Amino acid sequence: MKKVLLLILFTSYYQLTQAQWITHGPVTGGVSDSAVNLLLRCDAEYLFTINLDTDSLFSSPLAFPNTTDINKDFSAITQLTGLLANTKYYYRINFPAGIDVKKGSFTTFPEEGEAAHFTFVAGSCQETPNMKVFDVIPTHNPLFMVHSGDYTYPSYQLPSNYPQDWNTLPLSYRKRYEEAVMKDKLLPYVPLVYMPDDDDNFGISRTYHLGTSYSGTFPNIQNFIDSIPITEEQRVNCLRAYRYFFPGYATVDTTEGHYHSFKVANAEFFVTDCRSMADPWSEAYQFDSITGIWSFNPSPNHSILGDNQMNWLLNGLSASTAKWKFIVSGVPFNPKYTQIIQAVLPLQGYVFDVAGQQGTGFRLSTSFADGWGGFPNDVAQLISHVENEQINNVMVISGQTHHNVMDDGTNSYFPELNASGLSVSTTELAYQMNLNAPLFGQPPVVDSLWNSGGNGLFNTNFLNGFGKVEVYGADSVKMCIIDEDNVALSCMTVYSDGTVSNNVGLLSNGYLNGDWDVYPNPASSLFYVRLDGLNPQEIRITMQNNTGEFLAGFEFQSNSLETTKAFSIPETIPNGIYWLKIQGLQGSIALTKKLVVLR
Numbered sequence: 001m002k003k004v005l006l007l008i009l010f011t012s013y014y015q016l017t018q019a020q021w022i023t024h025g026p027v028t029g030g031v032s033d034s035a036v037n038l039l040l041r042c043d044a045e046y047l048f049t050i051n052l053d054t055d056s057l058f059s060s061p062l063a064f065p066n067t068t069d070i071n072k073d074f075s076a077i078t079q080l081t082g083l084l085a086n087t088k089y090y091y092r093i094n095f096p097a098g099i100d101v102k103k104g105s106f107t108t109f110p111e112e113g114e115a116a117h118f119t120f121v122a123g124s125c126q127e128t129p130n131m132k133v134f135d136v137i138p139t140h141n142p143l144f145m146v147h148s149g150d151y152t153y154p155s156y157q158l159p160s161n162y163p164q165d166w167n168t169l170p171l172s173y174r175k176r177y178e179e180a181v182m183k184d185k186l187l188p189y190v191p192l193v194y195m196p197d198d199d200d201n202f203g204i205s206r207t208y209h210l211g212t213s214y215s216g217t218f219p220n221i222q223n224f225i226d227s228i229p230i231t232e233e234q235r236v237n238c239l240r241a242y243r244y245f246f247p248g249y250a251t252v253d254t255t256e257g258h259y260h261s262f263k264v265a266n267a268e269f270f271v272t273d274c275r276s277m278a279d280p281w282s283e284a285y286q287f288d289s290i291t292g293i294w295s296f297n298p299s300p301n302h303s304i305l306g307d308n309q310m311n312w313l314l315n316g317l318s319a320s321t322a323k324w325k326f327i328v329s330g331v332p333f334n335p336k337y338t339q340i341i342q343a344v345l346p347l348q349g350y351v352f353d354v355a356g357q358q359g360t361g362f363r364l365s366t367s368f369a370d371g372w373g374g375f376p377n378d379v380a381q382l383i384s385h386v387e388n389e390q391i392n393n394v395m396v397i398s399g400q401t402h403h404n405v406m407d408d409g410t411n412s413y414f415p416e417l418n419a420s421g422l423s424v425s426t427t428e429l430a431y432q433m434n435l436n437a438p439l440f441g442q443p444p445v446v447d448s449l450w451n452s453g454g455n456g457l458f459n460t461n462f463l464n465g466f467g468k469v470e471v472y473g474a475d476s477v478k479m480c481i482i483d484e485d486n487v488a489l490s491c492m493t494v495y496s497d498g499t500v501s502n503n504v505g506l507l508s509n510g511y512l513n514g515d516w517d518v519y520p521n522p523a524s525s526l527f528y529v530r531l532d533g534l535n536p537q538e539i540r541i542t543m544q545n546n547t548g549e550f551l552a553g554f555e556f557q558s559n560s561l562e563t564t565k566a567f568s569i570p571e572t573i574p575n576g577i578y579w580l581k582i583q584g585l586q587g588s589i590a591l592t593k594k595l596v597v598l599r
Helices: 003-015 132-138 165-177 181-188 232-245 306-320 335-341 361-368 377-389 429-440
Strands: 022-029 036-042 047-053 062-067 075-080 088-097 098-107 115-121 145-147 192-194 209-213 224-230 262-265 267-271 283-286 292-298 324-329 351-354 357-360 394-398 404-407 418-421 464-470 476-483 488-495 500-502 513-520 527-532 537-544 550-558 565-570 576-582 591-597
Touching: 022 088, 022 098, 022 165, 022 192, 036 047, 036 088, 047 075, 062 075, 075 232, 115 132, 115 418, 132 181, 132 464, 165 232, 209 357, 209 361, 224 361, 267 306, 306 377, 335 361, 357 361, 404 464, 404 476, 404 488, 418 464, 418 476, 464 513, 476 550, 513 591, 550 565
Parallel strands: 115 145, 145 192, 267 324, 324 394, 394 418
Antiparallel strands: 022 036, 036 075, 047 062, 047 088, 088 098, 115 464, 209 224, 262 267, 283 292, 351 357, 404 418, 464 476, 476 488, 488 500, 513 527, 527 565, 537 550, 537 576, 576 591
């Protein structure tokens, strides 16, 4: 009898300790240096308490009670406040009947204004079963992830008019939080910054779902713009669902869009909404009924942000005291896309494959017209404002294009990381554009759009990937594209004086190929050199002044993985700006980094 009772007690205890009332989440977001938001969804209305502690054993936990809301799909967003800056916290969820088995952790931001070293990751566009990127991302210890949209594509995984029915909106967020690998490897540990894109919400603009079609055969092809009006109810439902089911930052205007800003140490992020307030791209095209030809001729008022959001962005950039300003955009900012929009229009009478589907040059043109390049007046207004106000250190994190590429600002004006191939069927856009550029009189992509590498640029790597951004205090920002096998396709470093170190394509007889960092910077008596992906060999680093005079030399052996070495700065070297040159002794190379000595 005792054995039976013990078995019953053990079974009851095991079932209790393994209970799971949570169906979706927890998901964290809206982080600051003293708070974070946490969302969870249950299978019914429950009272729960979130325990929070810097000790993973929860020896002295903080307690935050809340209740899941039947009117919000049995979900709840809890704000956890009064936290210490730059501190790792562990959390668990208590229910009156026991502790749910789901746990997680997050790290609060460094204090606002602090010149801190931190890492975040970026990406967009996930629709395929391949989720290998979410195995890799956590290994880089990101403070948070910027997700710029097309997050599971509910636009075609649910009924196409799903936003019309409020009861369907929660399903789209449930699906996001059910993504394989992501829900296990990322969501419990990495807070999200998320901006819905066209396939997440009510469509490509606030007014219409838009597309193109054609009829006839060459040389008598007619092109059409197809539009389906978006109802006000669809728009309002999507705006409300974002507030109910995503634990993000407070938006500036809940009636217009999702745009908002937040600060991390000495960086400020302006997360723009390029869909909710955008004018339809169709308004930029004009049809000549006599010739049957479409032309691209946007009016001066054609806007991707709308007046209110544009004013918010311009004023925010002017008022920002942050060293680094990041504009987050769901679509590419790169102004050179305007040239592509125009260049392919002469092919509107020809039919060929466009992104795996048949279309004409008109369809190809319009596929680029929903980015900033389709709104040249907004581009000019933003650039003019930054120049006139002498606003420095502005960068762009963007998405939507189904590949991962970068530009150092030569083509994109601002250094831009276009990270948009988290989980897609192909990342060949830049590669294919490079191959076909001569057909419409365009130079290669590396000379006209993206010069800092990525999928299909200086390589034939078409694996899914993500962007990694590392902020080195007030010294520099390093941007890299990492593939799903954890290989860096390319990296570039933006320095505080506006210069960019872009080493893409620089090889030396195969001896030296990779990227390197120098930190801390400024340094007093010691600095570290980190080298990634170098072939095994003897490495020499020389230290020079601005006139090229040799001051010190350092040698060591690299391996094929990551190598980090510490070096002492000779006491005879005074405060000042110096240059470190890296050289493989088996080959000749001249890659340099700036080092500031400040004792």
